[in-house]
Amino acid sequence: VAFHALIVDDSSAVRAFVRASLEERGFARVEEAETGFEALRLLASNAFDIVIVDVNMPDINGLELLAFMKKSPRQQAARRILISTEVGKLGTQRGMELGADAFLRKPFDVDELRALVLGLLSGTQEATR
Amino acid sequence: VSDPRDNVQQEFLVEAQELVEALSRDLLLLDEAHHRDERIEPALINEIFRSVHTLKGIAGMFGYQHVGAVAHALEDLLDDLRLGRIIVGQQLLDVLFDSVERFQHLLSRDDPQSTADDGSVQAFIAAIRNVGPEPQSEVGDPLDKYAIEAEVLAVLTEYEEHRLRACIREGLLLYRLRASFELAAIDDSIERLRVDAEDDAEIITYLPSMEGGNEDTIELVVLLASRVPEPELRAQFESRYGVIDPIAERTHLPTLPPQPTSIPAPAKTVRPSSDDESIQPSIRSVADSVRVDIRKLDHLMNVVGELALVRSAVTRVVDHLQGKSVSRQSMMDLDRIGRTFERQLSELRTGILDVRMVPLGQVFNKLARIVRQAAREHDKQVRLVVTGADTEVDKLIVEELTDPLMHLVRNAIDHGLETPRERDRTGKPPEGTLALNAYHKGSNVVIEVEDDGEGMNVFKLRDTAVSRGLLGADVSQELTRQELLNLVFLPGLTTSERVTDLSGRGVGMDVVKTNILRMGGMISIASEEDIGTKITITLPITLAIIRALIVTVAGRTFALPITAVREAIPYVRREVKTIQGREVISLRRETLALCDLARLFGFRDAPRDGGFVVVGAMGNRELGFVVDELHGQEDVIIKSLGQSLSSVRGFAGATDIGDQKVALVLDAPALFTEYFESPEVLRTLESRA
Numbered sequence: 001v002a003f004h005a006l007i008v009d010d011s012s013a014v015r016a017f018v019r020a021s022l023e024e025r026g027f028a029r030v031e032e033a034e035t036g037f038e039a040l041r042l043l044a045s046n047a048f049d050i051v052i053v054d055v056n057m058p059d060i061n062g063l064e065l066l067a068f069m070k071k072s073p074r075q076q077a078a079r080r081i082l083i084s085t086e087v088g089k090l091g092t093q094r095g096m097e098l099g100a101d102a103f104l105r106k107p108f109d110v111d112e113l114r115a116l117v118l119g120l121l122s123g124t125q126e127a128t129r
Numbered sequence: 130v131s132d133p134r135d136n137v138q139q140e141f142l143v144e145a146q147e148l149v150e151a152l153s154r155d156l157l158l159l160d161e162a163h164h165r166d167e168r169i170e171p172a173l174i175n176e177i178f179r180s181v182h183t184l185k186g187i188a189g190m191f192g193y194q195h196v197g198a199v200a201h202a203l204e205d206l207l208d209d210l211r212l213g214r215i216i217v218g219q220q221l222l223d224v225l226f227d228s229v230e231r232f233q234h235l236l237s238r239d240d241p242q243s244t245a246d247d248g249s250v251q252a253f254i255a256a257i258r259n260v261g262p263e264p265q266s267e268v269g270d271p272l273d274k275y276a277i278e279a280e281v282l283a284v285l286t287e288y289e290e291h292r293l294r295a296c297i298r299e300g301l302l303l304y305r306l307r308a309s310f311e312l313a314a315i316d317d318s319i320e321r322l323r324v325d326a327e328d329d330a331e332i333i334t335y336l337p338s339m340e341g342g343n344e345d346t347i348e349l350v351v352l353l354a355s356r357v358p359e360p361e362l363r364a365q366f367e368s369r370y371g372v373i374d375p376i377a378e379r380t381h382l383p384t385l386p387p388q389p390t391s392i393p394a395p396a397k398t399v400r401p402s403s404d405d406e407s408i409q410p411s412i413r414s415v416a417d418s419v420r421v422d423i424r425k426l427d428h429l430m431n432v433v434g435e436l437a438l439v440r441s442a443v444t445r446v447v448d449h450l451q452g453k454s455v456s457r458q459s460m461m462d463l464d465r466i467g468r469t470f471e472r473q474l475s476e477l478r479t480g481i482l483d484v485r486m487v488p489l490g491q492v493f494n495k496l497a498r499i500v501r502q503a504a505r506e507h508d509k510q511v512r513l514v515v516t517g518a519d520t521e522v523d524k525l526i527v528e529e530l531t532d533p534l535m536h537l538v539r540n541a542i543d544h545g546l547e548t549p550r551e552r553d554r555t556g557k558p559p560e561g562t563l564a565l566n567a568y569h570k571g572s573n574v575v576i577e578v579e580d581d582g583e584g585m586n587v588f589k590l591r592d593t594a595v596s597r598g599l600l601g602a603d604v605s606q607e608l609t610r611q612e613l614l615n616l617v618f619l620p621g622l623t624t625s626e627r628v629t630d631l632s633g634r635g636v637g638m639d640v641v642k643t644n645i646l647r648m649g650g651m652i653s654i655a656s657e658e659d660i661g662t663k664i665t666i667t668l669p670i671t672l673a674i675i676r677a678l679i680v681t682v683a684g685r686t687f688a689l690p691i692t693a694v695r696e697a698i699p700y701v702r703r704e705v706k707t708i709q710g711r712e713v714i715s716l717r718r719e720t721l722a723l724c725d726l727a728r729l730f731g732f733r734d735a736p737r738d739g740g741f742v743v744v745g746a747m748g749n750r751e752l753g754f755v756v757d758e759l760h761g762q763e764d765v766i767i768k769s770l771g772q773s774l775s776s777v778r779g780f781a782g783a784t785d786i787g788d789q790k791v792a793l794v795l796d797a798p799a800l801f802t803e804y805f806e807s808p809e810v811l812r813t814l815e816s817r818a
Contacts, residue, residue, distance in 0.1 A: 012420075013187040016140040037319060040337055040347055041312045056182060056286060059319070060335050063284040071339040085186060090287045097283060107189025107197065 003028040003121060004046065008039040008065065009054040009083065014106075018052060021110045022117065036060025040068070047074055050117055052081040052104070055091040063091060066098040079120040083108075141191040142236065143420060145184060149232045152180040154494050156225050160501065163217050171211070171292060171331075177225075178207040178288075184232070193241040195250045196232060202257040203228055212291045221260050227253070229498060271297040276377045281336065281352070289334045296331060296354035304330075304362060306351040307338075308371030313345070322351070322370060329365070330355035423524055426485055433478050434766045434785055440470055478764075485525075486670075489567045489576070490518030492531050496538050500563060503542040510549055510560040511542060517567035522574050522670055529648055530576070530668075533641040537578045537664050538563065540638075545582030545662050555659055557581065573692065574670050579663040585656040587613040594622055611749075614654050618642045646798040649675075649690065649781060651747055675767060677794065678743065679760040679786065683732035686792040688765050688784055689754065693797035695744045700755055702738035714742065714753065724804055725755040726795075729779075747801045754800075767794050778803065 005028045007018040015032045022028040031046070033039040036059055043051075043065075051069065055062035062082055069075040082100040084092045092103055102116050155177045162169050185200035203225070209215045231253060235246060271294050272282075285293070297303070310318050319335075326332055333352040340348055355362060363373045447463050493515050504511040522530075541563055549559035566577040587610055594600040594616045608616075616622060620639040645652045650668035669675060669692060677688035678697075698716070705712050705723065712723040723742065727733040742753040765784035781796040 011144060011183050011187055013137070013141040013144040014190070016137045017187075017190055020137045035316075036335070036337070037315045041315065044312055044344055044347065056179075058179070060337060061284070061286050061289070063286065064334065064336050067280075067284045068337040068339070085182070090290075094283055094285075106186035109190070 002026055003049040003117075005030045005050045005052065005117070006033060006039065006042060006046075006048045007031070007052045008033045008036070008057070008062070009052075010034055010057050011054075014054070014083075017110075018113065021113050027114075028117070036065055039065055043069065043072060043075060048078045049121060050079045050081065051075070052083060054083045055095060056085070061091075063094050063098055066095060066100055070099045081116065081120070138191060139422075141187055144187060145193075145196070145232075145236055148180045148184045149229060149236070150491070150494065152177060152184075152225075152232075153229045153498050155180070156222070156229065157494070157497050157501070159217065160222055160226075163222065169217060171295070174207070174211045175288065178204070178211045181207055191241075193235065195241070195246050196235045198250060198254060199228060199231060199235070199257070202254045206257055206260055211288060213295060215260075218260075224257050224260055226498065226502065228257075270294070274378055275303055277303070281350075284336060285334060292331065293333055293352075293354070296333070301331070301354040301356055302358070303376040304353040304355060304359075305374040305376055306353055306366060306371060307348065307374070308351065309346050309348045311346055315347070325366070325369070326353065329357045329362070421484070423485070426481060429481050430478075430766060433474065433481065436474055436477075437785075440467070440474060443467060443470070482523075485523050486521035487524050487527050488519045488521050489527065489530075489574075490515075492527055492534055493518050493565055493567075495531060496534055496565060499535055499538055500542065503539055507542060508548055509542060509546050511546060512560050512562050514562060514564045515566075516564070520567040520569060520574055522668065526574075526648060526668055526670075529644065530666075533644045533666075534565075534576070534578065536638075536641050538565075541578060541580040541582065541662065545580040545584075547583055551583075569670070570667070573667050576666045576668070577663055578666075579661065581661040584658040584660050584662055585614060585617070585654075586658055587656075590614070590616050590622070594619060597621055614656055617654060618652070646802065649692075649796075649798065651798065653749075675765060675794075676762055677765045677784075679763055679792065680741075680743065680754075680756040681758045681760065682726045682730070682756050684757075685732070686760075686786060686790065687726070687756075688763070688786070688792045688794045689743060689745070690781070690794070690797055691762060693745045693747060695746045695751065697741050697743045697759055700738075700740045700742045702736060705736075712736075716744070716753075719751075721751055721753045722804065723753045723755055724800065727755070727757070745797055745801070747798060750801060750805060752801055752804055754795075765792070765794065 003022075005022055007015050007030060009015050009018075012034070015034070019030040019032065022030050028050075031042055031048075033042055036057055039053070040060070042048075051065075053062040053065050062084075066080055066082065069078060069080060079101045080099065081102045081104055082092070082095040083104045083106060084095065085106050095103065101120055104113065104116065155173060158173055159169065159177065161167075162173070181200050181203045185197055185204050188194075188197035188200055206215075206221070206224070210217070210221070215221070231250075235241075235250075238246070272290075274297055277293075282290070293303075308322075323332065330353045333354060336350040336352065338348045338350055353362075357365070359373070359375050366373055444467060447460070447467065450460065450463075497513055497515070500511055500513045503509075546561035546563065547555075547557075552559055552561065562581045564577065564579040566575075566579070568575055591600070591605045591608070591613050595602050595605050599619050599622060600616070605613075617638045618641075620637065622637070622639075642652050645666055645668070648668055650666055652667075653665050654662065655665070656662040669690075676691040678691055678694050680687050680689055704714050706714070708720070712725070713720050714723060715721070721742075721744065725736060728736070736755075737757075740755060740757045741759055742755055743759075745752050745754055763786065765786070767782040767784055779796055779799050781794045781799075783791050784794055786792045
């Protein structure tokens, strides 16, 4: 069964990159959200295995989404990856406090992304066993 | 569809291009605000930062290291700017504008890893780093003034936190707006809130909360900063959105526990405004658009062309059935279906054409940057006035227009507009005006580039043409003022003694003209000495489809674009006179030159009586095309003749006209040029003298 993933980023190139990297060989089913609002809509009605969020978005930022997911009963099992850049050092620090499971620093490559997702998801399976 | 990675790469290039364009657009706004000493909107600076930030992120992921490195350096600079560590100045603006050019150059590289740019990129990054921050001393943290929950502070980005501080420093009051939104329509509702808040409040951020939400709705806490006192803000927002709470200022006794915030009554759920019926609650994304490869649209257009053929095949079958043993009712049904088919087909075609349309503003923005840059390089003051930026034309035309327009704008600033001192001498205001106007005229779009500079000296033009051997001295004396002006379009003629880096880029007006003609357009010039110059370009709105007059010449079918056709009259051989080896007729007491297509294409050697003269018009010239038969007007889809035939002059392409027959589309502008401007014609003029 493919994993259910959500990528939240306002850059369509990043979303396309993440989707192509994770959907190869049917590894994951990836949904995309361009804004925090769109993400809220998807989070309200889906349970995701993994949610990848860019910290720097207009309106609702990645930190606010993390805080929301932490409280959302539906998303308790989801692993959360925060995409950050060195500019937002503060963001990384706050993300950690808000329960991010891992961080991805832009620019990242396919292998980095896959390794991180695989590592997190195998962790999930162990924990539920 | 090949390797999915290629598509992702394409996605990158498109987005990168868009980001650079957005950056360029915002920089022009920033530049304008700075030079007018206006307040610079924090949102504008943040937009500029965000474009560069996103570009940096994706450039690294897609292997564009140089783009990434430049964006990185800029991002640091812009981060300092948006966090208030430095202020906008000339040096900063220069670096930012230069970066737009540099990004475009780097993105156009076929090999993004190429080391060819290493040196220049390093030098540019050094220049960026050289824009030094001017540290500002801060006294105390203004955030301490307010009792903001740690929970809220914990989810702010550095920038949001900075805006919060900046607003407090400016003396704004902080508020919390708690409102519940329908998830399905949240984008519309937020957009409405944004518009409502625009004048009175800055929205710092939106915090989604778990309270009061369910599968269909969500409660957001919106953090606002505003000058408006509480009662008024309540009056403005509470009835429409939800509960407004001021965030309390801390008392001077920090030992006191913070005032408990009252638990507000359940907020009302915000629905899209009911007085606007056009907004229906729907699952919509913020960006209601998709990007489409223009080739896919070309393909669809071809399918439409095929469908048109199917339609005419059906008509023929129906005609064939007439009088056969088919019931009258069935015939009527067939006829009705046929007509519906045609109507829907035409709608489909219009729809596809509409999708291809983009506003000319896309090019105008690029030009605005060039104007700024060129004016600075030449110490000229230029006011750019743009009208009709929302005029839409086919995407392909916009692409093709960029270079010619760029050249015209450079010309206008380099050669047309004078320096402030020169202008002062002739009693003009120091600031020159360059106008870019666009508007629709029938099925054409007209673009004007107009300056109030020194204009052209037609005698200087004439002398230059003669001295370069482009024109005989005798002939030159007979040319009208307009004909002399038209000399600027001759290859090898330049009006300026100065060679500058602005227009000395190897593109002359002749190339501009060739490019415009290739698109099926026209270019004309008007100029008065000391008053200014106006170049007018007329283009078809779309390249893909044109209305054409179908004609036959010696049994072969041709399509003549209707934009070039004024009228058709019977051809009577005995009315033809020969002047200077050219056949002419008299039409309403004017002489009309004739171009016998059958003889031009070598189908016949001798003229033939009968047939028609199709009077073509381009600009202020007329030419009569002699044809055998007229077959009415049709919308035709132009298809390229392909690489091997691209050098054949006189044809714009080919088109299907049903019955699996193909007609060549005549290239009216090329025929006109051939007839009026070929060297042979000038020689003929000369021999006459």
